[in-house]
Amino acid sequence: MPEQETELTLSEEAAAAAAAENPVLEMPARAEGGPGEGEPVTRAEFDQLKAERDQLLDRLARLQAEFENARKRAEREKIANRDYAVGNVVEKFLPVLDHFEMALKAEGTIEQLRSGVELIVKQMEDVLRQLNVEAIPAVGTEFDPRCHEALGAVERHDLPDQHVAEEIRRGYKLRDRLLRPALVRVASNPKQTSE
Secondary structure, three states, X not given: OHHHHHOOOHHHHHHHHHHHHOOEEEXXXXXXXXXXXXXXXEHHHHHHHHHHHHHHHHHHHHHHHXXXXXXXXXXXXXXXXXXXXXXXXXXXXXXXXXXXXXXXXXXXXXXXXXXXXHHHHHHHHHHHHHOXXXXXXXXXXXXXXXXXXXXXXXXXXXXXXXXXXXXXXXXXXXXXXXXXXXEEEEEXXXXXXXX
16 A cells, blocks of 8 residues: 555656646735635746845835935935025124124223114114014004014003003014014003093
């Protein structure tokens, strides 16, 4: 009986020889249960699929590396652009700083120092204007919580109710963007509130 198990018929022998040359492999079952589940694949097809997989994995690794390099390059460019913009702004303020230093070294009357500081403030306002930074109008305008921050109220009969009576700290905006609100005191006019 053991001899019969080792003996093969001619057709079985041919099938075994063909399998040795081109073995048949089982493909793993697909999760969806679609066509091709458990279908046999030849060694050549398996090697081709493996080569395609390796090629795709290599391509994926290269794309990931390219993406990472592009991200790092964009970050470097962003920092360089920010530094360039800051440099341009600082360059415009350096003459203002120079004038402040000269004012500190200057000897003169209080009025001379005051007029010198007023000139420096005017120069600084000019630089801000060049950078499209504007002061927010305050005193005499209607209180607007979008650009004014109320520090308190003062009773005033010469101003309409809910109008800015005093500016404590000037507010600024860059084009339409608020940089900081104006710190103000709002007028409270009892004559208008009672009417």
